[in-house]
Amino acid sequence: MMTTRLPTQVEPYRLAANEQVLEGCVDLAGMKRLAEEAGAQQGDCEVRLAFGIDAQGRRYIEGRLQAEVSLACRRCLEPMPVSLESHWWLGMVSSDALAAELPGDYEPVLVENEQLNLLPVVEDELILSLPQVVYHDEAECAVSRDQLASGADAEVSEEPAASPFDVLRTLKDKH
Numbered sequence: 001m002m003t004t005r006l007p008t009q010v011e012p013y014r015l016a017a018n019e020q021v022l023e024g025c026v027d028l029a030g031m032k033r034l035a036e037e038a039g040a041q042q043g044d045c046e047v048r049l050a051f052g053i054d055a056q057g058r059r060y061i062e063g064r065l066q067a068e069v070s071l072a073c074r075r076c077l078e079p080m081p082v083s084l085e086s087h088w089w090l091g092m093v094s095s096d097a098l099a100a101e102l103p104g105d106y107e108p109v110l111v112e113n114e115q116l117n118l119l120p121v122v123e124d125e126l127i128l129s130l131p132q133v134v135y136h137d138e139a140e141c142a143v144s145r146d147q148l149a150s151g152a153d154a155e156v157s158e159e160p161a162a163s164p165f166d167v168l169r170t171l172k173d174k175h
């Protein structure tokens with residue numbers, strides 16, 4: 001298991017010139033924006049950042065991350081463990097105007113005064129790699145368990161939940 005912490009403040013141009021690789025963990029508990037998107041998290045995100053300069057002279061960061069997060073099941077709202085993995089390319093730019101000139105496979109990362117704080121970079125990527133919705137396997141989902149316990153037959157438990165439109169229709173009919 002990885003125990004080194006990823007450095008927070010780095011000089012990315014120097015790292016790119018030396019083609020350096022940084023590997024380490026980032027604490028998920030400190031990530032406020034991630035908590036807003038996905039609820040408070042615990043544990044570590046494992047990160048590997050390879051700095052370099054491509055054939056066109058662009059300075060880049062090739063990033064990989066892996067983390068275990070806990071997300072609410074859309075069906076029963078209980079937390080469930082979800083593995084996140086991501087692989088991405090960042091092109092370093094010194095202004096927003098230059099970001100538009102990057103080829104499509106790079107996401108821009110703004111470098112000011114030759115300094116870069118890596119924590120927001122990792123947090124952004126974690127948020128982007130979150131799945132839209134997650135569901136427990138039916139056998140493990142509290143909703144399915146309740147239906148089994150209350151004696152509902154399999155046909156009923158496989159029916160999808162009422163759509164929001166059905167609810168609206170019902171409300172309309174009442175008026």
Ligand SMILES: [Zn+2]
Pocket residue numbers: 073074075076077078135136140141142143
């Ligand atoms: Zn569930």
